[in-house]
Amino acid sequence: MKTEIDYELRPVGFIQSPLTERKNAPRQGSENAPAAWIELLPEFADALLGMDIGAEVWVLTWLHQGRRDTLQVYPRGDRANLLTGVFFTRSPDRPNPIGLHRTTVVELNGTRIKLANIEAINGTPVIDIKPVLSAEKNGR
């Protein structure tokens, strides 16, 4: 008997950022994105054990304003670029609008985690945090 797979995400926290509108957000975290906080839901606090300041992390967000029926885009919204499948772009419009952000932990305060820079807008759900592996730090 095959077990049904549960595909429901649970938000583990939310982004608190001065960015409030998608149209004003930088395209990538490295493009002058501001510092911001993750406000973790209290029930996930134990999952931070061992995290420290200076840690390089992947933050995975749920880009809830993304259009899930978009399969092709002009990268960076520029029609001078070739039309490209969303699996070969970082567009927030994609079947599962997951944002992948590499950043650094700069402050920890209970369930609040300050990130050096992230381009996600205020209120964006956070779905996972992972350490950057050394192979990834070295560009594999």
Add this chain to the structure above:
Amino acid sequence: MKTEIDYELRPVGFIQSPLTERKNAPRQGSENAPAAWIELLPEFADALLGMDIGAEVWVLTWLHQGRRDTLQVYPRGDRANLLTGVFFTRSPDRPNPIGLHRTTVVELNGTRIKLANIEAINGTPVIDIKPVLSAEKNGR
């Protein structure tokens, strides 16, 4: 009126791999993981436009055998390691069991995408594919 956020993932494809059991899978793709295919669902084929052989990609999977109530683990299952919050490990046991795999496209055949190496087991749902950004290739 606040819009309700839809947190339901849609699988976009599935991994076809010689790895069939989690206990035999390598911990990371760089640790002798085998080549494997993504079999994309046909309705997402258009999202591959522009992808080519040699492309470095992030593959995001849904590690459907992960335990979602686990918040702390001994990294690599070794009790000689310090107990660590899952947000500071790459354990498949975590609130949202998303796998993040960096690999290279080595063959493309319609909706089938061959990956150089991936540690996900056969049948694992694929939830997203993204290009590796040049900042990420250079270790940021």
